Amino acid sequence: MPADMNDYFKKKKPNLNMNKPDNTGSTGSGNRGGGNPLDGLGKGAPFILIVVVIAFALFAFKPFTIINSGEVGIKVRTGKFDETPLQPGLHFYIPVFQKIIPVNTRVRLITYSNSKTSAVGDDYTRGLSSESFEGGLKRNPAIQVLDKRGLTVNIDLAVLYSLKASTAPKTIETWGASWEEKIINSKVREVVRDVIGQYTAEQLPEMRNQIASAIQTKVTERISALEGEPVLLSSVELRNIDLPTKIKDQIERVQIAKQDVTIAEQQKEKAKQEAQRKAEIARGEAERNRIEAQGQADKIRIEAEEQSKANKLISDSLTQQLIQLEQIKTQAEFNKALQVNKDAQIFLTPGGAVPNIWVDAKSKKEPTVVGQ
Template identity: 50%
Template sequence: MPADMNDYFKNKLENNNEPPKFLKEFSKKATILYVILAVIVLLIIAKPYEIIQSGEVGIKVTAGKFDPIPLGPGIHFFIPGIQKIIKVDTKVRIINYKSERDTAFGDVNEGIIEKPSISVLDARGLPVSIDLTVQYRLNPANAPQTIATWGLTWEEKLINAVVREVVRNVIGRYKAEELPVKRNEIAKMIEQEIRQKIESFQNKPVILESVQLREINLPPKIKEQIERVQIAKQEAERVKYEVEKAKQEAEKKAALAKGEAEAKKIRAQGEAERIMIEAKAQAQANEVIGKSITPELLKLKQINVQGKFNEALQNNKDAKIFLTPGGAVPNIWLNAEDNKKATSIGR
């Protein structure tokens, strides 16, 4: 076989051993895919990121050093093994100091810490327990400094310790029986002193929302004593009310009697004035009448009476005539058969 013929078949065989072009392209894409999958697996295993939710801040720690700038909501990456991100809650949190556990939320009490009532001694050394509710939240702007200084148990060191100290100091100033009476004063004092102490901490680590005094639990003997005093006060108030009511009733009756007496007095005065006015008018009338009587008038009157006398004699023949001593006009007594009639003709 000629030499050029051998070269032809040799080249043909070599060309047939090369992989197709699409296989070369697939191989390259597969390599890239493997790399991507490896990166994804690495991310899943190492998880070099942290997602911060609303109501939280993140604190990046690099080789044990806290970054002073807090991380806001969103996704944040870090270098595994060298860095880490600590998430802390900045929402309002509650500590309930109470004698019984709150079961209103079942077993899920997110952000609510329940602690026993605060046991303290009053001014005489008697035991008293106080129920409080404290609402607060971590200051997000200074969260890195707070966690760096106080650690993740900052609530126990900043809130619980301060609350217990203030409650003991305030309650220790009063006697047990004074506590219920001065409840509002004590509640205000406890909140003011807790707020002052928390705000005095460097970097303002906590924002205090409110402090509510819910219950003052007194010793049984003190409670019985207070109840007796309250019953006595209620009885005294009842007696005072009855006395006041009786006094008011007496004053009312006295006022009515006085009013009636005044009314009678006014009526009597009115009657007296009426009589005086009538008497005065009669006197004036009599005076006028007296002044009006003249001898001529009397003579005329006598003539009129004499005329009536004459008429009487004409009608009654048996009439008897008699004169009244000192009188100017005669009187006539009339007898008619057996019946007697008296007629007096006067002035």
């Protein structure tokens, strides 16, 4: 290499022994390999080196993890699970010897349905078996079971549940990462088969409320009976009962027939009520007429009785002297009339009884009774 190039690289290369002269009297050219390379960095060099090594270790091994709210951490030491779960926050561990598994303890939903719906989630995908969940939502096909007669029925369900945080390490240790399948899915399918198998397909729609209650109760009992109660069950909702087409048609025909019978019974009851109403009106009208007739008859009877009493009183009060007195009074009236009309004729009744008859001969009028 040309001399000028050697000089150039010597100037560019740092000389760690600039202050130590060699035997030739030059500085920096001799004893290149025998010095401490950190001497030029000063007294803080070891500290800086340690910081760099720690930073590199933190970056390379990442001996910490962050547990989010709604999760707990399970610390594993050389393959053994700690019984105490780690709460949300920052936690450190020793790589290789330890690791921390975050587990989702939020409320989850498993649906059993053949209906397709859009994906929903809470954007948290960490946790055991999270690959089968969409933010805590898991979809399964509808549960196919046999009714009492062996017909296939599809049951749509929705189950709300959550992993019990305090026993999460024991649950994962016992049941593994697929604890949902082993606990929730298996128990729900088992209970649905037992309950639906007690009814015929035609009875299922009518007994829907009783069936829903029975499924909820039995699933809760069987999951609660597990050691440590690893899962908190919120609800089991019966959404739909999908019957075979022939059974649906038969039920529909029965329902239509029942509706027709109901309508006929309603019409019959309406006609009966209308007839009763008319009969009540007729009875009321007849009673009114009877009361009016009775009132009129009572009126006539009372008037007749009173008249009879009056006549009897009059008859009892008449005497011969009273009759003669009345005749005298009448005769006096006739005498006064003769003074006005001298041509008048008076006829006395036989025996001298009243009334007497006055005939006005002058005016030729009809006989007129003028006094008593």
